[in-house]
Amino acid sequence: MKAGSNLEKILSSGGFAVTGELGPPKGADVSVIERKASLLKGNVDAINVTDNQTAIVRMSSIAVGAILQRMGLEATMQMVCRDRNRIAIQSDIFGAYGLGIRNILCLSGDHQKFGNHPTAKNVFDLDSIQLIQTVKLMRDEHKVLGGDEIEGVPAMFIGAAANPFADPFEFRVIRLAKKVAAGVDFIQTQCIYDMDKFERFMQMVRDRGLHEKVHILAGVTPLKSVGMARYMKEKVAGMEVPDEIIARMKGAGKEKSREEGLNICVEQIQRLHKIEGVHGIHLMAIEWEDAVHSIVERAGLLPRPQV
Amino acid sequence: MIIAEGKPIKEILAMIDAYDKIIVAGCKGCVTVCSAGGEKEVGILSSALRLARQTQGRSLEIKEVTLERQCDTEYLEPMREYADQYQAILSLACGAGIQFVAEKFRKHPVLPGVNTQFIGVTEEQGVWTERCQSCGNCVLDRTGGICPVARCSKSLFNGPCGGSKGGKCEIDPQVDCGWQLIYERLQELGQLEKLEIVLPVKDWSTSRDGGPRKRIREDLKI
Numbered sequence: 001m002k003a004g005s006n007l008e009k010i011l012s013s014g015g016f017a018v019t020g021e022l023g024p025p026k027g028a029d030v031s032v033i034e035r036k037a038s039l040l041k042g043n044v045d046a047i048n049v050t051d052n053q054t055a056i057v058r059m060s061s062i063a064v065g066a067i068l069q070r071m072g073l074e075a076t077m078q079m080v081c082r083d084r085n086r087i088a089i090q091s092d093i094f095g096a097y098g099l100g101i102r103n104i105l106c107l108s109g110d111h112q113k114f115g116n117h118p119t120a121k122n123v124f125d126l127d128s129i130q131l132i133q134t135v136k137l138m139r140d141e142h143k144v145l146g147g148d149e150i151e152g153v154p155a156m157f158i159g160a161a162a163n164p165f166a167d168p169f170e171f172r173v174i175r176l177a178k179k180v181a182a183g184v185d186f187i188q189t190q191c192i193y194d195m196d197k198f199e200r201f202m203q204m205v206r207d208r209g210l211h212e213k214v215h216i217l218a219g220v221t222p223l224k225s226v227g228m229a230r231y232m233k234e235k236v237a238g239m240e241v242p243d244e245i246i247a248r249m250k251g252a253g254k255e256k257s258r259e260e261g262l263n264i265c266v267e268q269i270q271r272l273h274k275i276e277g278v279h280g281i282h283l284m285a286i287e288w289e290d291a292v293h294s295i296v297e298r299a300g301l302l303p304r305p306q307v
Numbered sequence: 308m309i310i311a312e313g314k315p316i317k318e319i320l321a322m323i324d325a326y327d328k329i330i331v332a333g334c335k336g337c338v339t340v341c342s343a344g345g346e347k348e349v350g351i352l353s354s355a356l357r358l359a360r361q362t363q364g365r366s367l368e369i370k371e372v373t374l375e376r377q378c379d380t381e382y383l384e385p386m387r388e389y390a391d392q393y394q395a396i397l398s399l400a401c402g403a404g405i406q407f408v409a410e411k412f413r414k415h416p417v418l419p420g421v422n423t424q425f426i427g428v429t430e431e432q433g434v435w436t437e438r439c440q441s442c443g444n445c446v447l448d449r450t451g452g453i454c455p456v457a458r459c460s461k462s463l464f465n466g467p468c469g470g471s472k473g474g475k476c477e478i479d480p481q482v483d484c485g486w487q488l489i490y491e492r493l494q495e496l497g498q499l500e501k502l503e504i505v506l507p508v509k510d511w512s513t514s515r516d517g518g519p520r521k522r523i524r525e526d527l528k529i
Contacts, residue, residue, distance in 0.1 A: 108461055111460055125511065127466070130507070166468070167484075167487060168467075238471070
């Protein structure tokens with residue numbers, strides 16, 4: 001065991017993991033976290049806590065991660081390179097470990113242009129792959145980047161993201177290989193709607209033998225409406241939504257669109273489960289946490305293993 | 308070269324509001340080439356300032372001058388002959404030139420007439436784009452001659468990130484993804500294997516992060 005987290009135990013024992021996601025409040029209201037967490041409890045093995053996603057200021061992922069741990073849930077702290085230099089990053093990793101957090105997801109971070117502070121200065125002292133190297137260095141070699149020995153090792157289970165739908169497509173698996181070479185333990189992918197393309201991506205992953213070196217969790221997000229499907233297709237960079245999905249959402253009509261979104265999601269999970277090298281799903285039910293239980297249940301993934 | 312653009316005339320008028328005798332000083336270096344602060348721009352700006360002041364019913368005397376360069380002492384010296392007759396100097400040079408004038412003409416308020424933007428190239432007539440962030444530690448040999456610091460919106464060393472789509476950057480469909488450019492260039496060169504190597508954490512101490520920079524060539528000092 002590298003970190004001994006619940007997520008690591010499930011993945012290393014060959015289990016099919018289910019992770020969820022929680023977006024912190026745009027303020028200091030802890031009840032928002034408690035409400036969302038209660039909907040995820042028992043349905044997922046670990047909960048990603050986003051780090052000021054889309055560059056909108058929210059409660060910090062470390063703080064929310066610590067609150068989840070206190071509630072008896074397991075957090076995966078997301079950490080972006082946009083807002084901190086290597087000094088703050090390493091300091092925050094020590095702090096997060098001290099507060100009980102055992103999983104970290106290393107990300108570059110959305111550009112601040114999208115957020116509510118577009119005039120901010122960004123940092124990007126490290127990139128996501130260098131962040132993976134940094135956490136691994138701290139965990140396995142007991143050193144900080146500057147070379148000093150550390151007092152107490154932050155034994156983190158190291159994750160990163162992969163987007164099979166960004167360009168250039170052929171390079172996506174190479175970039176994944178770089179993350180593996182940097183020392184990542186698990187990968188969570190961007191939301192998948194184009195299953196055929198994801199299957200092609202996974203074939204390339206297997207061709208390189210990467211599926212044996214890293215646990216890949218396939219990202220899924222249930223659609224609420226045809227409008228959301230269209231928005232994802234047209235407005236979100238690096239997201240692909242096939243026309244057949246849009247047609248299904250449209251065909252369901254307004255009243256049944258949520259139900260159809262859940263159906264699509266459950267079907268996807270069942271298909272993903274069969275793909276060699278997919279070791280779990282990362283379920284991002286954005287502002288729809290109450291859908292998580294039924295999705296996971298219908299997908300046949302309950303109860304979650306106790307390890 | 309260094310690329311700059313003229314400041315809005317309203318901003319300049321506010322800056323010179325307290326003065327009625329100023330020098331508008333252009334530069335024949337970079338800002339001439341990028342049409343921001345050369346002789347032509349000195350003329351156009353001076354006329355516009357006079358006209359604006361006229362409509363306010365106030366006079367404005369302007370000495371129009373365009374120096375060989377403003378980043379070298381010797382080319383600044385000729386301004387001493389007449390500088391005392393004016394209250395302020397509005398420089399249309401880059402930020403380095405403006406500051407050097409301020410250092411050498413200590414009695415004069417020196418004001419910026421341009422915003423200095425970046426180190427770049429003339430991509431086509433009237434279009435300038437950024438190429439270099441002067442990080443002081445060049446990696447172009449490893450990235451197909453395309454700079455990830457200047458061309459990637461996040462200055463990633465191991466891109467492209469998940470926001471690269473159709474060759475464009477997530478921040479703006481008009482902005483090329485720097486890492487897509489690097490990918491294509493290395494593909495053309497048959498060097499795609501270079502992209503498999505994790506580029507290490509960068510030493511930023513050679514960049515501005517190491518404090519104001521200085522270069523000394525002892526053999527050239529007098």
